[in-house]
Amino acid sequence: MAKHEYSYYPGCSSQKGASSSNLEKSVVTLCEELDIKLNPIPDWNCCGASIGYAGGGELPRMTLSARNLALSEKHHPDQDVVATCAACWLNTREVQERLNHNPALKAETNIALQSVKLEYKGNKKVRHMVEVLIEDIGYDVLGSKVKKPLEGLKIAGYVGCQTNRPFGIDGESFENPMYLDKMVETLGAEALTKYDKKVACCSGALMFSEPEKGQALVKDIIESAYDSGANMIVTPCPLCQANVEIYQDDINARYKTNFDMPVMYYSQLMDVAFGRSALDAALNGNIIQSKRLREIADK
Amino acid sequence: MTTAVNQAMVEKYKGNFLKEVTDNVEEGNWVKMCMQCGVCSGSCPLGPHWDHPPQELFMMIRANKREEVLSSTSMWMCTSCYNCVARCPRGLPITHIMHGLAHYGKRMGMKPKNQPTEKFGQMFWDNLIKKGRVNELKLGLGLYFKDGFAEGVKVSMGKQKLGLNMMKAKRMSPMEMLGGHGVKDLSGFHAMLKKAEELEAARVGANTDAK
Ligand code: SF4
Ligand code: SF4
Numbered sequence: 001m002a003k004h005e006y007s008y009y010p011g012c013s014s015q016k017g018a019s020s021s022n023l024e025k026s027v028v029t030l031c032e033e034l035d036i037k038l039n040p041i042p043d044w045n046c047c048g049a050s051i052g053y054a055g056g057g058e059l060p061r062m063t064l065s066a067r068n069l070a071l072s073e074k075h076h077p078d079q080d081v082v083a084t085c086a087a088c089w090l091n092t093r094e095v096q097e098r099l100n101h102n103p104a105l106k107a108e109t110n111i112a113l114q115s116v117k118l119e120y121k122g123n124k125k126v127r128h129m130v131e132v133l134i135e136d137i138g139y140d141v142l143g144s145k146v147k148k149p150l151e152g153l154k155i156a157g158y159v160g161c162q163t164n165r166p167f168g169i170d171g172e173s174f175e176n177p178m179y180l181d182k183m184v185e186t187l188g189a190e191a192l193t194k195y196d197k198k199v200a201c202c203s204g205a206l207m208f209s210e211p212e213k214g215q216a217l218v219k220d221i222i223e224s225a226y227d228s229g230a231n232m233i234v235t236p237c238p239l240c241q242a243n244v245e246i247y248q249d250d251i252n253a254r255y256k257t258n259f260d261m262p263v264m265y266y267s268q269l270m271d272v273a274f275g276r277s278a279l280d281a282a283l284n285g286n287i288i289q290s291k292r293l294r295e296i297a298d299k
Numbered sequence: 300m301t302t303a304v305n306q307a308m309v310e311k312y313k314g315n316f317l318k319e320v321t322d323n324v325e326e327g328n329w330v331k332m333c334m335q336c337g338v339c340s341g342s343c344p345l346g347p348h349w350d351h352p353p354q355e356l357f358m359m360i361r362a363n364k365r366e367e368v369l370s371s372t373s374m375w376m377c378t379s380c381y382n383c384v385a386r387c388p389r390g391l392p393i394t395h396i397m398h399g400l401a402h403y404g405k406r407m408g409m410k411p412k413n414q415p416t417e418k419f420g421q422m423f424w425d426n427l428i429k430k431g432r433v434n435e436l437k438l439g440l441g442l443y444f445k446d447g448f449a450e451g452v453k454v455s456m457g458k459q460k461l462g463l464n465m466m467k468a469k470r471m472s473p474m475e476m477l478g479g480h481g482v483k484d485l486s487g488f489h490a491m492l493k494k495a496e497e498l499e500a501a502r503v504g505a506n507t508d509a510k
Contacts, residue, residue, distance in 0.1 A: 012433040012480070022468070045431040045482045050379035052427070053398035054405070054420020058325040059499040060492050067491060108498045115490035165381035166394075174385040201344040201380035209419035210345075210376075217344055246461060287464045 002037035004136055007076035007124075009068055011088035012046050022285025023238050026267040027084050027129060029280040033145060033271070034137055038082065041072045047091035050162070051205040062105065063112045065095035069126075070118035080125040082132055084267075086162035086237035093126040093167060130236050130266070131169060134179055139186050147275035148296050149188025155269075156195040156230035157181045158221065160240035164199050175199065183266055184234060187273040197224040202243040215251050218244050222251070222259050232262040232290050234269060241265060246287055262290035272297045302408035304503065309365075316365045323503055325399025329391045333357040339383035339393050349373045353383060353393050356400065369404035372411040375420075377401075406503070430481030431488045 010024060031038055045068060048061045056064075069092065072081050083089035099106040100122045110120055133142065157180035163169070169179050176198065181191035200221055203214035221244055225233050235241050245263040252259055264286065271281035278297040283289065312319035320327040333354070340352030351359060351373045359368050377397040384394050401417070404410055410417055427433045482488050 046427040051420045051423050055424020057499045060495040063495045112491050112495040116487035161380040165385040204378040206378050209415035285468045
């Protein structure tokens, strides 16, 4: 039996063929290395992301995450819920908090949940994967796993919004969280701790609806990484990853820039540092490749 | 554009929009706690693009500017970054209030015309409701065609490279056109949402003392 077991909420963008399937793959590899077992919540549904409010009112949106939580309570009663996606984590955790603080809303949610023969109790802990790594595994163990230190890599840690606010990671400040930098250093790379776009917004879903405004925000995030001498940006958030990576062509066309900045997940860095292959680390899932990270992986 | 529920609300709350917001808008009861310091507006990444940043919207609610607030494009500009929430000295859940105002304005039939995030958000909701999980490919294609077919062809041609890049990286699957991911208990899922919508409509309706 695995040493750590969790009830896992993967979310839509982690599914096969979806935009952050490389996050999923690299996390699976990471879990193999760290003896973590993620048990997907059976028949989970979408959490509504951050844009669900346009079509769904408060209660319909609450029932989305409540159904997932109730399924987790039923099938994995003794396990914390863990999410890898920032928006999934935030929504699930937020719904839990809001329902538990509002008995009327909770009662109505449970009436709706009767349609799927479920009941939401609200006694789960909802956690982000990075919390598991920091709190249950610890930097020491992470460090002890390193077989190929990421020496010479200069990394801009881009935490973004929703992994950082409103909940954040315990013990970290909203304005200057340090855990991602600490992870990077644990892996033997250099963390650019002065990276000033660390917690800036990537425009979230507005990248689709307001591309000009979204690209302007992302341009600053990338430019600042270049200015601090970064070889790559690393992030815990799938939407940050996508927004900052895949529009670089568009941004170059719009602003006459020459951006070619890899944007990786913390989990991909860990996989490579722990000695796993480029394939296991899902490096082929990135549109902009980091040659140096690949070299280390292929070493 | 007006709706029956909108007229009922206007009548019931005549001249007291703050009370209407308190009673009916998601987390709207917090608005009265705002002390107008401006931290939220100054923290907002899209602040420069808002006609009325959060602080101003809260002031306008107190000043009974019902029509202007509910039909504003401003709150649709919220990226859900929670910067304001983390910084507000009064602890207002500003992000939720923005979402709540946007949704309430829409419910009252006052949504701004051709607001791209409103349109995208509705497409997203319809997409997720259909199968219980988001089909990114259909959502993406729908997005490109939201302004009509000719415009869509133009935009999607421009995005061809992006799409190919994503497919090459196996982060966008053409298979999603056929079926795609979804929940198994779809009828239960739909019944649950219908019930939730009914309960919520009854709550807003109850506040109007509708006969
Ligand atoms: S930061 Fe808070 S108190 Fe200050 S204006 Fe904004 S909502 Fe009001
Ligand atoms: S959550 Fe919305 S209102 Fe608050 S700072 Fe971010 S974009 Fe502005």
